[in-house]
Amino acid sequence: MSGTASIGADRPARRPATGPSPMRLTLVELRKAADTRAGFRLIVAVAVLTLAVVAARLAFGEARTLGSLAGDAQLPASVLLPVLGVLSVTSEWSQRTALSTFILVPARGRVVAAKILAACLLATGATAVGLATGVAGFAVGGILDRTTGGWDLSGAVVAQLLLVDCVTMLCGTAFGLLLLNSAPAIVTFYALPIAWTLAAGLLPGLDTAAQWLDIGRARVPLAEPGVTGQEWARFVTSCLLWVALPAALGLLRIHRTEIS
Amino acid sequence: MIEVNHLSKRYGDQIAVDAVSFRCEPGTITGFLGPNGAGKSTTLRMICGLTPPTSGEALVCGVPYRSLPVPGRRVGVLLDASAQHAGRTGREVLALSAQVLGVAGARVEELLDLVGLAGPAARKRVRGFSLGMRQRLGIAHALLGEPEVLILDEPANGLDPEGIRWMRHLLREHAARGGTVLLSSHLLHEIERTADRLVVIAGGRVVGRGGRDEILAGGGDLEEEFLRLTGRRHVIEEVEQ
Numbered sequence: 449m450s451g452t453a454s455i456g457a458d459r460p461a462r463r464p465a466t467g468p469s470p471m472r473l474t475l476v477e478l479r480k481a482a483d484t485r486a487g488f489r490l491i492v493a494v495a496v497l498t499l500a501v502v503a504a505r506l507a508f509g510e511a512r513t514l515g516s517l518a519g520d521a522q523l524p525a526s527v528l529l530p531v532l533g534v535l536s537v538t539s540e541w542s543q544r545t546a547l548s549t550f551i552l553v554p555a556r557g558r559v560v561a562a563k564i565l566a567a568c569l570l571a572t573g574a575t576a577v578g579l580a581t582g583v584a585g586f587a588v589g590g591i592l593d594r595t596t597g598g599w600d601l602s603g604a605v606v607a608q609l610l611l612v613d614c615v616t617m618l619c620g621t622a623f624g625l626l627l628l629n630s631a632p633a634i635v636t637f638y639a640l641p642i643a644w645t646l647a648a649g650l651l652p653g654l655d656t657a658a659q660w661l662d663i664g665r666a667r668v669p670l671a672e673p674g675v676t677g678q679e680w681a682r683f684v685t686s687c688l689l690w691v692a693l694p695a696a697l698g699l700l701r702i703h704r705t706e707i708s
Numbered sequence: 709m710i711e712v713n714h715l716s717k718r719y720g721d722q723i724a725v726d727a728v729s730f731r732c733e734p735g736t737i738t739g740f741l742g743p744n745g746a747g748k749s750t751t752l753r754m755i756c757g758l759t760p761p762t763s764g765e766a767l768v769c770g771v772p773y774r775s776l777p778v779p780g781r782r783v784g785v786l787l788d789a790s791a792q793h794a795g796r797t798g799r800e801v802l803a804l805s806a807q808v809l810g811v812a813g814a815r816v817e818e819l820l821d822l823v824g825l826a827g828p829a830a831r832k833r834v835r836g837f838s839l840g841m842r843q844r845l846g847i848a849h850a851l852l853g854e855p856e857v858l859i860l861d862e863p864a865n866g867l868d869p870e871g872i873r874w875m876r877h878l879l880r881e882h883a884a885r886g887g888t889v890l891l892s893s894h895l896l897h898e899i900e901r902t903a904d905r906l907v908v909i910a911g912g913r914v915v916g917r918g919g920r921d922e923i924l925a926g927g928g929d930l931e932e933e934f935l936r937l938t939g940r941r942h943v944i945e946e947v948e949q
Contacts, residue, residue, distance in 0.1 A: 547788060
């Protein structure tokens with residue numbers, strides 16, 4: 449260790465007057481998602497599985513359309529990526545980094561906003577990678593005569609895929625915010641669709657409710673063009689229940705909780 | 709400058725911190741002492757805006773900590789050296805915070821060098837760090853934004869004698885440049901050599917406060933005085949009988 453310290457007691461002129469911008473905080477959150485081994489491996493796994501899913505779809509079964517390949521390519525991201533959304537919040541508590549995070553940025557809502565933005569950017573990236581893999585798969589499949597239909601992919605479907613990916617990711621983030629604990633948040637995220645299916649099977653009356661409240665079901669029509677008004681209403685309702693509500697409660701909890 | 713005015717924290721029926729008041733002036737090192745559970749860490753967390761006080765206030769550089777636009781540029785905080793992501797490298801921990809603060813990457817290298825974590829140590833993940841290395845990383849983290857105020861909870865824990873000496877030198881130099889240091893420790897001998905002002909709390913209340921020389925005017929050493937102030941000396945005497 450060297451003996452001299454560069455400390456700021458004698459250099460007050462270099463202080464910035466404003467806090468870090470939302471953009472800067474979002475970039476920091478994106479970096480945090482990938483700078484640990486667990487996060488990096490999860491992202492690599494999503495990329496590899498995306499490739500594998502497209503290859504398997506081409507190798508087995510009937511000939512594929514561009515739309516079905518592009519849709520299937522989103523599967524790994526929609527299943528695995530929300531774990532990153534959960535961990536981006538819960539690891540701050542399990543690894544106790546919340547201490548230095550909130551010491552540097554005391555406005556906790558700004559950190560949460562950056563995490564939500566970062567989650568959306570990650571989901572957007574995953575959608576883009578999925579689409580690119582789907583398109584590349586369609587081109588290769590065309591040579592191998594394993595495809596059907598032309599190069600038409602509706603812009604509406606692409607936008608809907610993106611929306612569903614973002615919402616799925618944010619659902620993970622919202623559960624993380626609400627529970628602040630990795631294992632319960634991840635288990636709840638995966639167990640919820642199963643619970644709906646079981647419950648709807650046992651109680652016939654619940655089936656109608658599930659169409660509005662089960663996000664896993666409400667998002668299915670968005671994989672195709674021509675989503676009706678009622679289908680949008682169902683999707684938005686389920687999002688309010690499983691994304692907006694837990695996120696709002698979680699934000700409240702984070703504002704009130706003591707960081708130690 | 710740190711100003712703590714009648715700061716209290718109550719958890720249900722229990723009073724963790726009871727109307728604590730003290731000031732840390734620029735150019736001084738204040739040692740913050742007290743037995744385990746006296747309320748030291750709760751007080752430090754309230755000063756840093758992590759725990760809302762039940763009543764009273766704490767001002768850092770004249771305003772509540774949470775009102776500072778970029779607190780890391782005014783106040784360097786080390787509350788728990790173990791509170792870092794085990795899967796990040798030492799360098800990454802500093803680089804992330806440097807990005808938040810808008811501090812250049814060169815500052816990260818400068819600090820790794822300063823605390824003796826340059827080279828292979830910086831590429832190691834925090835999981836593999838000893839407590840002493842974590843403390844040094846935490847000190848580097850506190851110094852990142854070139855702050856004028858330092859708030860350090862048990863920073864000497866786990867440091868080797870050379871490290872303790874280095875830190876004493878660092879803190880004295882900081883104070884000599886007009887910086888303010890608030891430092892908690894159980895290493896009384898070390899506090900006696902480093903701090904020039906003392907605040908002693910027990911059971912959430914301030915039981916002693918003043919210049920080191922004032923407090924030690926009776927001629928005893930700090931350990932004697934600490935045990936007397938915190939009401940623990942009789943326990944020792946009973947044991948000795």
